[in-house]
Amino acid sequence: MDVISRNNVVIKGSGTSPMMFAHGFGCDQNMWRFITPAFEDSYQIILFDHVGAGKSDLKAYHPAKYKDLDGYTQDIIEIAEKLNLEDIIFIGHSVSAMMGILSAEKAPHLFKTLILVSPSASYINDGDYTGGFSKSEIDELLESLNTNHMGWSMTMAPLIMANPGRSELGEELTDSFCRTDPAIAQQFARVTFLTDSRSVLSTCTIPALILQCSDDIIAPIEVGEYIHEKMDQSKLVILEATGHCPHLSAPEETISAIKAYL
Amino acid sequence: MSSDPKEPNNSGLENNFEDFLEHSLSGYISTNPRGEIIRINSKLLEWLGYNKEDLIGKRMTGLLAMGSRIFYETHLSPLLKLHGSFEEVAAELLLKDGSKLHILLNGYIRNDENNKPLFIRLNVYKATERKVYEENLRHAVIDAEKTLLKEREMATLREQFIAVLGHDLRNPLGAIKSGASLLTRSASSDRDKSIVGMIKKSSLRMEELIANVMDFARVRLGGGLSLDLKDVFIEPIILHVIEELRITFPERIVTVDFEVKKTINCDADRISQLLSNLVANALTHGSPNEPVKVIARIALNYFELIVSNGGKPIPEDALETLFEPFTREASSPSQQGLGLGLYIAAQIANAHGGNLAVTSNTTGTSFIFRMPVYIID
Numbered sequence: 001m002d003v004i005s006r007n008n009v010v011i012k013g014s015g016t017s018p019m020m021f022a023h024g025f026g027c028d029q030n031m032w033r034f035i036t037p038a039f040e041d042s043y044q045i046i047l048f049d050h051v052g053a054g055k056s057d058l059k060a061y062h063p064a065k066y067k068d069l070d071g072y073t074q075d076i077i078e079i080a081e082k083l084n085l086e087d088i089i090f091i092g093h094s095v096s097a098m099m100g101i102l103s104a105e106k107a108p109h110l111f112k113t114l115i116l117v118s119p120s121a122s123y124i125n126d127g128d129y130t131g132g133f134s135k136s137e138i139d140e141l142l143e144s145l146n147t148n149h150m151g152w153s154m155t156m157a158p159l160i161m162a163n164p165g166r167s168e169l170g171e172e173l174t175d176s177f178c179r180t181d182p183a184i185a186q187q188f189a190r191v192t193f194l195t196d197s198r199s200v201l202s203t204c205t206i207p208a209l210i211l212q213c214s215d216d217i218i219a220p221i222e223v224g225e226y227i228h229e230k231m232d233q234s235k236l237v238i239l240e241a242t243g244h245c246p247h248l249s250a251p252e253e254t255i256s257a258i259k260a261y262l
Numbered sequence: 263m264s265s266d267p268k269e270p271n272n273s274g275l276e277n278n279f280e281d282f283l284e285h286s287l288s289g290y291i292s293t294n295p296r297g298e299i300i301r302i303n304s305k306l307l308e309w310l311g312y313n314k315e316d317l318i319g320k321r322m323t324g325l326l327a328m329g330s331r332i333f334y335e336t337h338l339s340p341l342l343k344l345h346g347s348f349e350e351v352a353a354e355l356l357l358k359d360g361s362k363l364h365i366l367l368n369g370y371i372r373n374d375e376n377n378k379p380l381f382i383r384l385n386v387y388k389a390t391e392r393k394v395y396e397e398n399l400r401h402a403v404i405d406a407e408k409t410l411l412k413e414r415e416m417a418t419l420r421e422q423f424i425a426v427l428g429h430d431l432r433n434p435l436g437a438i439k440s441g442a443s444l445l446t447r448s449a450s451s452d453r454d455k456s457i458v459g460m461i462k463k464s465s466l467r468m469e470e471l472i473a474n475v476m477d478f479a480r481v482r483l484g485g486g487l488s489l490d491l492k493d494v495f496i497e498p499i500i501l502h503v504i505e506e507l508r509i510t511f512p513e514r515i516v517t518v519d520f521e522v523k524k525t526i527n528c529d530a531d532r533i534s535q536l537l538s539n540l541v542a543n544a545l546t547h548g549s550p551n552e553p554v555k556v557i558a559r560i561a562l563n564y565f566e567l568i569v570s571n572g573g574k575p576i577p578e579d580a581l582e583t584l585f586e587p588f589t590r591e592a593s594s595p596s597q598q599g600l601g602l603g604l605y606i607a608a609q610i611a612n613a614h615g616g617n618l619a620v621t622s623n624t625t626g627t628s629f630i631f632r633m634p635v636y637i638i639d
Contacts, residue, residue, distance in 0.1 A: 026336030030344060094336070137328040144329030144354065193332075217323065218335050242296055244335045248343040249295075 003082045007075055008055040011083070012036070013045035018085045020046040022076065024094030024118075025192040026185075028054025031093065034251035038259070043089070048079055050096075052184035061184055069095070069195055073102040080110045087112035089262065093247065094118050094218065095192040102197070104206040114208040115258055118244050120219040121227055122196040129198070130222040138193045145186050201230035208234040209261040211254065215242040235261060289386030293322045295371075295379035297339075306386055311358035322384070327354035327362050342371045342382060352389065364393035417482075425479035428472050435472065439465045463510050470542065473535065474602040477609065478587055487613045489532060493525040496533070496565075500558055503537045511545050515553035522558050526565050526635055528614055533567075536610045536618075539603040540569040540629050548627065549573030564616075565635045570628040576620070584620060607631070 003009070010029065013019070019039055021032045029047040036045050049056040050072055065071040076099060080088060088111050092100040097119030104111045123131045124138055208231055212224030221238065228236035237257050241250035275281055283290055289306030293299050299317050307314060310325065323331045330353035341348045347370035355363040368385040442461040449455045481487055497520055504516050537556070544554040548571025557568040576584065585608040588601045604618075607629075611618040616633025 024336070026333075027340050031340060033344070133328070140327065141329040141332045144327070144333065216335075217331060243339060245340055245343070248340055 003075070003078045006051060006057045006060045007048040007079055009079055009083075010047040011044065013040040013043050015041065015043040017043050017087065017089065018046055018083075019043040019089045019091065020076075020080070020085070022048070022090070022092040022096035022099060023050065023053065024092075024096050025188055030054070031245065032247060035247045035255060038255040046079070046083065046085070050188075051075060052181060052188055058181055058184070063187060066187065066191065068191055069099055069102055069197070072099050073106060076100075076103045077107050077110065080107070085110060089113045089115065091115040091117065091258070092119070094120070094244065095195075098195070098197045101200055101204050101208075104204055105200055108205055111206045113262070114204075114206050115211065115261070116208055116227070117211045117247060117254070118213055118216055118219045119210060119227055120223045121198045121201055121230075123193045124196075129226065130220065132217065132220045132223060141193060142186070142189055145189050198230070201227060202232070204231055204233075206233070209258070210234055210236045211246060211257055212236060212238050213241050213243060213246050214238055216244050218244040237261070288388075291322060291384045291386065293382045293384075295382065297322050297382065300381065309357065309363055309388070310355060325355055327356045330354045338369065342369060346371055352393070355386070364389045421479050421482045424475055428476040428479065431472050435465060435468055439469075466506075466510055470538065471602075474539070474606045477606045478602050481609050487532070487609055489529040489613050491527055491529055493527050494530045496522050496526050496528075496558060499530050499534055500537060500556070503534050504541065504556060507538065507541050507545065514545055514550070516541065517553050517555050519555070519557045522560055522565065524560065524635075528633070532610045532613070536607045536631060537567060537569070539607045540631070543603055543629075544569050544571035544627075547571070547573065560635065563634055563636070564632045567631040568628055570626050572626045575624055576622040576627055581620065581622065585618065
């Protein structure tokens, strides 16, 4: 299977310096569409869907491969190698921020900078560590995904309908956005919310920018501070934006924070 | 209506949207773009168990149970931002008393002319009954899938067992056969000759059984019967099969009526096997006092092979399952065989694009194999 179509890799922009965007759990590469236009003039933009999300090849989803972050990390490195990328600026949201750190650990020669948007090293509270959730709350999420066949499959129906007032999003968005197979969503949720990546933070040698929202129930401020403390070469920026997706709710603030850092 | 003096004058309340929203049977919430509650109707407050003052200014996601809250932040919130709306999402409310309520949620975001978000509106529908129904369906599906999986595993195991067994039986049988052949030459007394003959006859029968078992496994394990199709003269093939069976059943009469002049495109070994199964079947089950008749002919564009025997007719209920595997006469359990012979014969017929049929009445029983042939002059 060709890596490019497996991960629905999309390349745009007129620059040469590669900027790779990785979406988080629950969505696809369309999440970045308010951010990428600001960088298209000066960078080569690489967008992709994780296998199982968006327009990726669902046949390439093997539960054994994607049972942990390694499978996804392997894909990121394969995309970078396939496109002969070097000195990548990697921008990862949520769980993909951790994939960025893991990829940089495995193939440090490929990466120049990591930009971690609403990252979390581990979602579950553990002693002094505040992850934001108790184990039973995460179990409740996994159980609700287990039983919520409506949430994933049925949100598809209205997406096919016309989208008045938001025509700037384009047609292709309506039939693919956030498309997720329920069974895959379940396993991806498990991987996302049960992975503890705290131990890899301190060994990361690549400089990183942490973008932390000021009121994010998924990744609370303590988590951003923890990651900053453990990563030697990191800078922490607390955004005014609230929620878990500043690239959607406050794209201008997110863009200027990234530009200021670069 | 107000002109009708008999109608009570309720048009004020009827046209009052405030009242309509407050006393609707579904819940309504409006939030600012940050997700903080601006308005919430009485029905929803009643479900939640809160007062309005408790909730105004609070984050809407705080009303959701944790699973739904995470789902909202990671999936629904992006949907609202990018798509503008979502519909029919199953979620759970977290009520003041700590219990949860299953709901369906619709939501949309309203923007101003500059595409800046103004507010978010959510409609909440109670879905308790529906959830129970869905849960029942879900469990039924899970149970059915489990049962199916178990059955499939059992079936595969069984068929693999048969295939391995069949294969492993062949080697010792080969040794018995060649031993018997060697003994034929040195056997001097009539008694010895008769014993060696019996060994050979039984070996042949056993070989047939094993071939049938292995073919059965092959068909059932998904590979199907493979054919090696060639244009062949069918007469010597048929005569060879009959000859072998005559040696095995020297006391019986087998007649052959042959009317095929052309070659037939078929797998000669498979046709031999089919005929051998049919004739052996006729010899075993037919009346021992009557001959077994074999007719081979071309009728219209079909090649026909008919094997008939006399004796008691096959009972009607047995006819229905005659070509199914492992069916044999319940009335005569002493009869040897697994009941695979006719099944395999039918499979061979199918693989040739033909079929195998049976007629049975007081005058006798006939098995008719027909396959289409394309005669080139």
